[in-house]
Amino acid sequence: MGFFDSLNKFLVENVPVGPTVSDSETNHIYYSSTIGEIRKDSAYMSEFNQALEWLCSKRRGDTYLASISHGSAVKATIVRIDKEGGHAIRWSVKFACGKSITLWLETQNATQLKRDGKALSVGYSVIYNYEEQEMARKREEAERAAQQQRQIEEIDCYRKELAAKPPLESFLGVKFGDDSEKYCDDDNPKERDDGFIVMKAKTNQFLDFTDYVIFASKFNNKVVWVMAIAQKSDLGNVDEYVHRVSRLLEQKYERKFIKEDDVFVLPFYDAEKWNPSKSLKSCPCKSMILLFPKGDLLYLVARDEVLSQAVERQIAIEKAEAEVREADAKKAADKDALAAL
DSSP, X not given: OOXXXXXXXXXXXXXXXXXXXXXXXXXXXXXXXXXXXXXXXXXXXXXXXXXXXXXXXXXXXXXXXXXHTTOOEEEEEEEEEEETTTTEEEEEEEETTSOEEEEEEEOTTEEEBOTTSOBOOTTOXXXXXXXXXXXXXXXXXXXXXXXXXXXXXXXXHHHHHHHHSOOOOEETTEETTSBGGGTBOOSSOEEOTTSEEEEEXXXXXXXXXXXXXXXXXXXXOBEEEEEEEEEGGGSSSHHHHHHHHHHHHHHHHTSOOEEETTEXXXXXXXXXXXOOOSOGGGSOEEEEEEEEEETTEEEEEEEEHHHHHHHHHHHHHHHHHHHHHHHHHHHHHHHHHHHHO
């Protein structure tokens, strides 16, 4: 420390100077006795709190400082670098009461650095609980990583369970993808606009379901859906009956129903494409069983999703081709009309 620095330090420490009442813009100076370096935010906060305590003891008539006394520094930002080498830095220090002081922190025997060890720059800030926040953030990150790992392991485990369970290849004795003529018991099957042919069918009988139909693709007559229907009036307590049916199906297929609105769904997922989302819309299924009431009836439906989607695609192609034919026909008609002019 040079002569003038030493003199200034002596005057500051022994002869209080400056206005009787300071404010947030008043330049205060504090000579720290810290040795080595200051890097941690908590170390800076300690310096600022000690500086406030020292200033209050030297400037007892300063009502502004007195209003901050016994408070704790919560944030500080560099407003000026007074000397090279990180030994004299001017900080704007905010305290818990909301008031601030401008503090020239002199550390002749210590270097003031950023928390990463690099040189300070104007605008750099420290806060009172930075280390605690960082520890909390790292704990949260570790917990999230652990949770993600557990989810990955759970998903992998569930995929293995799915792969080990047999897929739904038939229902009530009717095999999906089989020729519908094997099961048809209907002299007048109905063709629908959605690409299916619906017909009464010979199937295994199940509980109090009385009507049995199958849905076949109109493109190849292969079975895609199997449906059983019961009259609610024949079932007594419908809720109890639904519970009984769902319990038996869960026992048979070793999986749990998912309820969406009034529909109970027993999904048979593709183990390779299975999505852990609870929404069925994001879970590609190979097949599913649905149980739901509608009007006076209770429906039990099993369908092959892959075959159903194939019918939907074929209908879309058929529709697109029809639109092309219609457009071509209009063009031809327009051409003929022009020729007739």
